[in-house]
Amino acid sequence: MSIDGPSAASPTSPPAPVRPGRRVAAGAALLAALAALAVVVVRLLDAPLLLAAGVLMVVVAVLAGWSALIHRGARRWLGIAIAAVAVVALVVVLDPRSLVRIAVVIGLLAVAIATARYSLGDQAADPPSMRRRVGPATHGVLLMNPRSGGGKVGRFHLEEEARRRGITPIVLHPGDDLRALAEHAVAGGADVLGMAGGDGSQALVADVARRHDVALVCVPAGTRNHFALDLGLDRDDVTAALDAFGDAVERRIDLATVDDRVFVNNASLGVYATVVQSDAYRDAKLATAAGMLPDLLGPDATGFDLRFTGPDGTRETTADLVLVSNNVYRLERLSGLGTRDRLDAGVLGVVTLRVDRTGDVRALLAAEAGGQLSRYRGFRQWTAREFVIDSGEASVAVGVDGEALRLEPPLRFASLPAALRVRTPSTARTAASRPAGPAAATSALLQVLLGRPSEHGPADAHRSSIVPEPSMDTGETRDAPGRGPGG
Template sequence: MTMPDGPSGARPSTRRRLAAALALAALVAAAALVVLALLTDPLAMVAGVLLVVLAVLAGWTALVRRGARRAVAAVVAVAALLSTVGVLLLAGSVLRLVAVVVLVPLATAAARVAIGRDLAPEPSAARAVGPARSGVLLMNPRSGGGKVGRYDLMGAARRIGVRPVLLRPGDDLRALAEQAVAGGADVLGMAGGDGSQALVADVAHRHGVAFVCVPAGTRNHFALDLGLDRADVPAALDAFGAAVERRIDLALVGDRVFVNNASLGAYAAVVRSEAYREAKLATAAAMLPDLLGPDARRPDLRFTGPGGELRHTSDVLLVSNGAYRLSRLNGFGTRERIDGGRLGVVAVTVDRARDLTTLLAAEAGGRLDGFRGYRAWTVPEFEVRSADPLLDVAVDGETLQLPPPLRFRSLPGALRVRTPVDAPGAAPAAAAPAGVRDGVTALFRVLRGRPAR
């Protein structure tokens, strides 16, 4: 998969201008259908909205309560959803609803083609480099449900002259990476999840050798923000050949390197559960009453906020290697860049008396940054203190218990990373507008024959 045509800043092609026209037309049509529905049958639309709100409230209650209250709330949520469908059927609004459901994704897809890479910042100090002289690829065969074997990465590495090293039960991944460098490797790659990527990237950074990320894990957030195509795992091996190299940041908590984020509070507690790996949603639903319910104990997390004020708690605290553009807590979004020398910090604090339903609505609508308890800022260093002897911390998806204070800092430009010449090259947060208003403005610019930025 490649990004739409046209380098950033170039005059948009006819194809992109037509895509901009299609995206704007689809957005206008979808908005018109919604307005028409309100005008022709306002009572049905109001009833539908109220039923959806009831379903959201009841659904959240079912998540954060236990016992009979959870069962009753779940029944109410299902009944409200079924009633919503019934109201739409009686009002004859199904076709309009289907049309809107079709038009919105159409507008999104056309907008992506139209805007292309115009909004993506140019990576700092990117340069073309030749093939690796002695490349080594470390591989975790258990990551991502067995992607290493499924894509025959061992055979693919050998065919391009890269030495594969398979991680076996009981092996020390850091020791294998150190041995590879000691054996003369000038490019060190890792095929596995983000925790493994961070460990091997740390070894590459300490020895000054280049690093290649192969997205063979489950979610591969690091690969996404490097601008790799996560769906084409073998294509990442092309970075061992003629490639693009740039410097990116790493981050530290204590003396442990991470490439994505470290999270504390409710999310870290869920990830720490032994059942989380096998049943993420079910585990979260089972634990939420104890984490965000009205009787839940708040984590003791003390830190300095964006205005220099001392904060005494937060239900979710995320410290990241570069600032995330967050729409929801699940998945943690993407970053525009990871070469700015800054940590991103996000704190979400819930007033259990009035904020739970608002948080759920913001999460469901992809507007987490509009929630009143949401704060985001950037710093070069960050410290978390606590009276608790140990804090649950999820570092790149792996759970740890660390004694406070936790000291985080950015390592600007610490890692030389190589990516294939024909990789997409930009994270979704870098290539996409920040909101609807910015998106419409960008589309009008492209339609007039100008770059989106």
């Protein structure tokens, strides 16, 4: 069979211009942080040890404060706690009797953090022209998988909460056909479809929504909820996602397909896809993976028959991991949780990883530990509109949004640009407004100050060190493709 080469890296729509207010806020954040440092340096210049401690406390307070802005849940509270401890220590170093100086430093730190919040929090992953305010759903329907996410539907009382808001709840039962239920809801007049479940279920309902051009509401009631993360939802506040049935923000995002099966996150082949085929994986992930990896990557491993064309036109006959994603992920290491800056760039993200059986495992582990996968020689990443994988095998193991499948080759992947209308609460913040860490936040502020597009956007996909963790929702019922609540 012939192999179709990947299309050239696809151009994306130009990013929205940086608004003057954001540039002013970014400059104020950076200047306030530097001014706080200057006050400390002037006060402690004649005490080198105290000066070093004071400078360290200012840096820690600012970075911890910025970290609190770009994370949610436990990591946000940890950032707040660290910032508070740093401020208290700074007061001690400066001398508690220097009230005016202390007030000035604390005020400058507050300005640095608050203006950074405005500058970064106002950054959207898609141009304003792609978003619009919408009113409440006329006939909203919420499909719910009660087994997903360890029973989040029941734990958060989603059925009762939906009724209270005037949303029609539909609870899935064993043997129910999720696609058929979604189609029936649309036929009954639903103008907004919601899905409370894992990413496999989100993909299936998203497919129904895009076919009928109705809006989708994602309710993060799965285990990992990668799709919800990239939509800017607070995955710890499941009920808040229902606000999208009211006054909300609507935008169009991309979907992707493999052999006409829609996915919202990613599809993986090779090592990961083979491991998740095991019946034991969902109950004992680490133990199952540890038991299987030596046979899959060890010196006696036969490798995977995965044939494709690389970004330079080279025909490849194998890879240990191939990951095709709906838009491009950014991530520092294999074991981390990746995010996507854009869901509307109209491209597939393609990542391949190859391990030389004679010695690359150690190099891969070192790159993983250092968060520098892009420097590992067996790592490649590019973007394409379409991508094809062939194989001499009768079927190929594929993990699609966490669902373990076997599909007949060749596998044809494609991006569906702007295929889906999705509604989110007005408070949702996109992944692009949450840089990966304090260093990235500093870089992002400098980019905003200079009026440049974010460094984390799709234009930088070729140099990102990213291999997103394939989505897996352990709470889903495993049914035939297209039926039942998927992962």
